[in-house]
Amino acid sequence: xxxxxxxxxxxxxxxxxxxxxxxxxxxxxxxxxxxxxxxxxxxxxxxxxxxxxxxxxxxxxxxxxxxxxxxxxxxxxxxxxxxxxxxxxxxxxxxxxxxxxxxxxxxxxxxxxxxxxxxxxxxxxxxxxxxxxxxxxxxxxxxxxxxxxxxxxxxxxxxxxxxxxxxxxxxxxxxxxxxxxxxxxxxxxxxxxxxxxxxxxxxxxxxxxxxxxxxxxxxxxxxxx
Numbered sequence: 001x002x003x004x005x006x007x008x009x010x011x012x013x014x015x016x017x018x019x020x021x022x023x024x025x026x027x028x029x030x031x032x033x034x035x036x037x038x039x040x041x042x043x044x045x046x047x048x049x050x051x052x053x054x055x056x057x058x059x060x061x062x063x064x065x066x067x068x069x070x071x072x073x074x075x076x077x078x079x080x081x082x083x084x085x086x087x088x089x090x091x092x093x094x095x096x097x098x099x100x101x102x103x104x105x106x107x108x109x110x111x112x113x114x115x116x117x118x119x120x121x122x123x124x125x126x127x128x129x130x131x132x133x134x135x136x137x138x139x140x141x142x143x144x145x146x147x148x149x150x151x152x153x154x155x156x157x158x159x160x161x162x163x164x165x166x167x168x169x170x171x172x173x174x175x176x177x178x179x180x181x182x183x184x185x186x187x188x189x190x191x192x193x194x195x196x197x198x199x200x201x202x203x204x205x206x207x208x209x210x211x212x213x214x215x216x217x218x219x220x221x222x223x224x225x
Contacts, residue, residue, distance in 0.1 A: 010075070011072045011193075011195040011196045012196060013068055014066075014068035014188070015193070017062070018192075019189070020065075021181075022185070024054045024058035025058050027051075028049070028052070028054040031049075032050050040171045040173055040174050041173070043178065044059075044102040044116065045102055046058075047102070057098075059094055063095035064091065064095070066091035066188065067088055069087055069188045070085070072195045075195075080134055080137035082137075083129075086129045086133060087126075090126040093126070097119050100113075125162070128184075131184070132151070132152060132155035132156075135150075139152075147190070147194060151187065158180060158184055161176065161179050
């Protein structure tokens with residue numbers, strides 16, 4: 001079914017899913033505002049409070065949106081292999097994070113909590129790797145070259161934000177984590193928008209071939225004009 005959809009439509013669906021993540025997180029935060037601190041607490045802890053299903057849905061939306069970005073990049077830039085692969089795996093891990101929930105602050109550690117932490121850290125590193133790898137692939141493609149340079153810098157910024165999550169005081173852990181998530185989501189949104197605004201590789205070539213044949217129909221018959 002995915003093969004029947006155009007790249008712009010897949011990119012548009014990705015944008016909708018990615019934007020659903022902050023919308024759901026903010027909604028859950030407002031519902032739990034009297035018992036949850038956005039500045040100091042991890043986003044995933046929203047799944048443990050009132051209307052926690054909103055956070056679970058947010059994880060699924062982010063994971064599926066990330067996977068659709070992987071498809072978008074792979075279709076748009078044929079030289080992009082490592083980046084889309086990392087995004088796909090990262091998206092799947094994000095969906096799994098909805099299943100394996102985090103432990104409450106101060107509560108005894110559980111297997112679910114350990115798995116959630118491992119999924120989160122692995123996912124963070126995969127997304128940073130994906131942004132950098134996509135940046136390298138973009139730089140080798142004429143229509144994406146400018147964004148390729150920006151993406152490499154974007155990856156370095158995201159990496160710095162991962163480090164900040166672990167070195168900053170616990171009181172601002174939530175701020176650091178949200179900063180990293182925002183950086184990654186904005187990169188994916190920009191990528192999707194660019195894919196919508198410019199023809200994808202295969203689709204552009206197909207249209208170019210069709211246009212050339214249409215301009216000189218004698219070529220189809222094997223005759224010269």
